[in-house]
Amino acid sequence: MYRFWLDGRDVESENHWYWDWNALPIQYSKWQSGQPDNRFDQDCLSFYTSGEWDDYGCNSRCHAICELEYTDTNGII
Ligand SMILES: [Ca+2]
Numbered sequence: 001m002y003r004f005w006l007d008g009r010d011v012e013s014e015n016h017w018y019w020d021w022n023a024l025p026i027q028y029s030k031w032q033s034g035q036p037d038n039r040f041d042q043d044c045l046s047f048y049t050s051g052e053w054d055d056y057g058c059n060s061r062c063h064a065i066c067e068l069e070y071t072d073t074n075g076i077i
């Protein structure tokens with residue numbers, strides 16, 4: 001099972017999750033059972049390939065997902 005970053009954080013106030021890109025509160029959640037546990041002060045949001053969320057140490061390593069705009073030679077995006 002792989003883990004990926006989401007753009008959420010609760011670094012300002014424990015368990016008050018917000019999107020880092022626009023600072024808005026996160027309205028939806030899909031926490032894994034027992035999460036978020038803030039273990040060793042976890043303040044960044046990750047998710048597993050199962051789709052379940054887990055708070056995770058911000059300096060930890062895990063996979064990233066990038067969004068790219070792409071247009072092929074036929075103009076299809
Ligand atoms: Ca936390």
Ligand SMILES: [Ca+2]
Pocket residue numbers: 035036037038039042054055056
């Ligand atoms: Ca956790």
